[in-house]
Amino acid sequence: MDITLTLSDDERHACRRAAALLRALSTGLADIATRHESDTCAGYAATLDRIVASGECCAVSPDGKIDVEQASFILEGIRDGLDNADLDEGADFIQRDIERLNDIVFRYNSAAGKAVG
């Protein structure tokens, strides 16, 4: 079911930044000929773009919610890589975005539970 969520500025900024990273990753993956992964990442970026474009009030579908969670998992990998390379500031920045994406997922789950229960 679609759930309408009210997003904070921080959450929308996190979506915007995550979409930018995922698009870049998608481009890079396409260049090394991993088409499926490239298309999947592009799909996650498109979902995040839609969320940003809908403004403060956003209808999130079940698949859209999963896309947001998958995006946060991919960001975890980028965060870990930056951290391993001692690029701490970037890692911290991405960590904050991961938390905001997870906030969206948790709020979606809460609302879905109330709607179903």
Place this chain on the structure above:
Amino acid sequence: MCGPPRKNPGAAATAALAQRLIRDHPDAMILALGDNAYNSGRVDEYREHYEPTWGHPDLLGRTWSCPGNHDYRTAAAAPYFAYFGEARAGTPRRSYYSLPLAGAGWHLVSLNSEIEQDAHSTQLRWLRADLAERRFAPVLAIWHRPRWGSGAHRDSKKPRWLLNELYEARAEVVLNGHAHHYERFAPQRPDQIPDPAGVRQFIVGTGGRRLHGRTKDTPNSEYARFDQFGLLKLTLRPDAYRWEFIAVDDRVLDTGLQPVNQREREWISL
């Protein structure tokens, strides 16, 4: 923990280990820490992957659970709640619960890290009231997503509210999953300051899903294994608890005994 064998190579072996353990401990209960049927907690995934391993009647009949993020890839995790039933998992609307462990003299709280848990959330208000009314003093809490972790996913800030509440209530132990490794932390405060009377966190994500490696070092982590499927056996007594992390080949890899914390005793004697 259970799913297609290629990505879940340990599920059958850990279920077999559980079967061996309950032969010696017929009153034992099993706590499943979420993400029980990969990849989405669908009805068919529970039927095809969980049922043949951890869903055996000897195990399922003594299992209590908390939901994981993969369970929520279905609408409000409805198949998960239906599979375990209201008494063992709650409901989509009320996805947290508690029960007295009368034989051990402990109080079990099962929480949901996949929904709102902030200061003003319904779940946190419920937890505060539940802890205030508990009959037995030592508290064991379970939820899926760990506050701290040295493996995949690392730390998660969100459960800090739950941890604050449990620390204030002098809880003893938190069990988490989500990350696919085993890790034991020293008792600590919610702000990661070591405290012998704090809450001890275990990550036991070793039930079957492909294991992940270490990604960082985390303060107060006392022991971690990233290479072994296995189970955590907890023996609860009113005055102490013993832990044993047991690999699927029956080796005990980590064990210890901890008295229930001193603050608790002081609190009871007031």
